[in-house]
Amino acid sequence: MSLLGIDIGSSSCKGVIFSISGIELASESQSYSTVNIGPSMVEIDAMVFRDAAFKVIRLLSERVKNDPVEALAISSHGETTIPVDKNGNTTGPAIMNSDNRAAGEAEWWDKTFGKKRIYKITGVPLHAMFSLNKIMWIRKNKPEIYAKTDKFLSVGDYILTQLDLLPYTDYSLASRTMAFDIHNHCWSEKILTHCDIPKEKFGILAASGTLVGRLSKEIASQLGLMEGTVVALGGHDQPCGALGAGVIASGDTSDSAGTYECLVAVSDKPYNTDQAYKYNLNSYCHVVPNKYVTLAFFPAGFIINWFINQFCENDKMNAEKENNNVFDLLNKTIESITEPTGILVTPHLVGSCNPHWDANATGSIIGLTSSSDKYHLYKAIFEGLACELAENISALEEITGKIKNVRIFGGNTRSEFTLKLRADIANKSFQLLSHPEAVCQGAAMLAGIAAGIYKNAEDAVKQTLQLKSTISPDKEMHLKYKKQLDKYKLIYSLLAKIRKI
Numbered sequence: 001m002s003l004l005g006i007d008i009g010s011s012s013c014k015g016v017i018f019s020i021s022g023i024e025l026a027s028e029s030q031s032y033s034t035v036n037i038g039p040s041m042v043e044i045d046a047m048v049f050r051d052a053a054f055k056v057i058r059l060l061s062e063r064v065k066n067d068p069v070e071a072l073a074i075s076s077h078g079e080t081t082i083p084v085d086k087n088g089n090t091t092g093p094a095i096m097n098s099d100n101r102a103a104g105e106a107e108w109w110d111k112t113f114g115k116k117r118i119y120k121i122t123g124v125p126l127h128a129m130f131s132l133n134k135i136m137w138i139r140k141n142k143p144e145i146y147a148k149t150d151k152f153l154s155v156g157d158y159i160l161t162q163l164d165l166l167p168y169t170d171y172s173l174a175s176r177t178m179a180f181d182i183h184n185h186c187w188s189e190k191i192l193t194h195c196d197i198p199k200e201k202f203g204i205l206a207a208s209g210t211l212v213g214r215l216s217k218e219i220a221s222q223l224g225l226m227e228g229t230v231v232a233l234g235g236h237d238q239p240c241g242a243l244g245a246g247v248i249a250s251g252d253t254s255d256s257a258g259t260y261e262c263l264v265a266v267s268d269k270p271y272n273t274d275q276a277y278k279y280n281l282n283s284y285c286h287v288v289p290n291k292y293v294t295l296a297f298f299p300a301g302f303i304i305n306w307f308i309n310q311f312c313e314n315d316k317m318n319a320e321k322e323n324n325n326v327f328d329l330l331n332k333t334i335e336s337i338t339e340p341t342g343i344l345v346t347p348h349l350v351g352s353c354n355p356h357w358d359a360n361a362t363g364s365i366i367g368l369t370s371s372s373d374k375y376h377l378y379k380a381i382f383e384g385l386a387c388e389l390a391e392n393i394s395a396l397e398e399i400t401g402k403i404k405n406v407r408i409f410g411g412n413t414r415s416e417f418t419l420k421l422r423a424d425i426a427n428k429s430f431q432l433l434s435h436p437e438a439v440c441q442g443a444a445m446l447a448g449i450a451a452g453i454y455k456n457a458e459d460a461v462k463q464t465l466q467l468k469s470t471i472s473p474d475k476e477m478h479l480k481y482k483k484q485l486d487k488y489k490l491i492y493s494l495l496a497k498i499r500k501i
Contacts (some may be wrong), residue, residue, distance in 0.1 A: 022464025
C-alpha cells in the first residue's frame with residue numbers, strides 16, 4: 001500500500017506517491033496560469049485546479065498499479081477564495097491569493113475594528129489578500145455572485161467537493177481567511193458579526209488528519225484509484241511542509257526555499273504578541289494537534305529569475321548544448337570566487353515581507369566596482385538572500401526563542417554553495433531533506449494518520465523522515481561575512497528614507 005500527497009500551489013499542482021516508510025514512488029505535476037483582469041486583480045477558473053489535481057492523480061495511479069494508494073490528502077496555498085453554490089458548482093471565478101483588490105476593505109477593518117485586534121484573534125496581520133476581505137469585496141461589487149453563493153471555500157475545501165465530499169476546512173487553512181479564532185479553533189464570532197457575514201459561508205471545521213470520507217466508485221474510476229480510498233483532511237502548504245520535514249515539536253524550525261523563502265517555527269502556543277506584530281509575523285495553527293507555527297518569509301526566486309532572464313541568455317544556450325542546467329553551469333563558474341563579494345543585493349522586486357513588510361520596497365544593488373562581473377553579481381544575489389534569511393532568523397528567534405538547526409527543502413536547495421552561504425551568514429546548521437517535496441510528504445503523512453497507518457504525527461515522522469546531509473557554518477567564513485551582513489541590515493532603512501524624497 002502507498003500514500004498520496006497533493007500540493008496545489010498558485011501556479012502548479014504537484015502530486016507524490018510515497019511508500020509507508022517515506023520513499024518516493026512516483027511524482028507528477030501540472031502547471032497553469034492565472035489571469036490579471038485589472039490592477040491588483042488576479043483570478044482563475046477554479047475548474048483549472050480541479051482538472052490539474054485529477055490529471056496528476058490519474059497519471060500517478062497508472063504508475064503504481066502494483067502498490068495501490070490506500071489514502072490521500074490535499075495541501076494547498078492559502079488566501080485564494082472560491083465561491084460555490086449548494087451543489088459545489090462555482091458561482092464566480094476564484095480570486096487568487098496574490099489579488100489585492102480588497103484594499104478598501106482592509107482599510108475599513110483598520111478604522112472600525114483595529115489592526116492589532118485582528119492580529120490578537122487571528123494571528124495574521126491585516127491585509128487585503130486574506131479571504132474575508134475578498135468576500136466582502138464580492139458582496140459589495142458583485143452582489144449577484146454573493147447572492148448565489150452558499151460557501152466561500154479555500155482550494156483544498158473546493159477539491160473535496162469535487163471528490164463528492166463535504167467542504168471541510170482544517171484549522172491551518174481556516175487561519176488564512178482572517179476570520180478564524182486561533183485560540184478557540186472556531187470561526188470568530190466577533191469578526192464575522194462585525195462585518196455581518198455568517199459563519200455558514202465558510203467550510204466545516206475539523207482537524208488536519210481527520211478522515212473526511214472515502215472515494216465513491218464513480219470518482220475512484222475517474223482517478224484510477226480504488227473504491228473506498230481514504231480521503232484525509234490536509235492543510236495549508238507551509239505547515240504541511242513543516243510536518244513533512246519532521247518539524248512538529250516546540251523549538252523545531254523548517255525553511256521552505258522556493259519563489260518565497262519561508263521559515264516555520266513550531267511552538268505550543270501562538271506567538272501573536274506585540275513584538276511579533278511589530279515584525280508582521282504570521283502565527284497560527286499547525287497541522288499537528290495543539291501546535292502552532294510562526295512564519296517569517298520573503299521573496300527569493302523572483303530576483304534569481306530576473307538575473308537569469310536579463311544576463312544569462314548565452315549561459316542558458318551553452319547549458320542546453322551540454323545537456324546541462326544553467327544553474328549548474330553558473331555554480332561551476334563561480335567556484336573561483338571564494339571570498340565575499342562585498343556587493344549588497346536586496347531581493348525586493350515585488351516589495352518586502354518579513355521583517356519589514358513594505359509593499360513599496362524595491363530591489364537594489366550596492367557596491368559594484370570595475371572588477372565586478374555578472375558572476376560576482378550572481379553570487380552576490382545569493383549572498384543577499386542569505387542575509388535576508390539571517391535577518392528573518394534573528395526576528396523569529398526574538399519571538400520564539402533560540403534556533404539550533406533548520407530543516408530545509410524546496411526547489412532552491414539544488415545548489416550546494418547556496419546552502420553553504422545560508423549556514424555561514426546565518427551561523428546556523430541546515431539539515432537538507434532527501435527529497436524537496438516536503439509539502440506532499442506532509443499531506444501523505446496526514447493521509448496515513450487518517451487511515452490508521454501511523455498512530456500520530458510523531459509516529460509518522462519516525463517512520464518516514466530521511467535527511468540527506470547537514471551543512472554546518474564555517475566560523476572563519478561567518479566572521480568574513482559579518483561585516484557584509486551588518487551593512488545589509490542598514491540598507492532597508494536607508495532606502496526607505498530615499499523613497500520618501
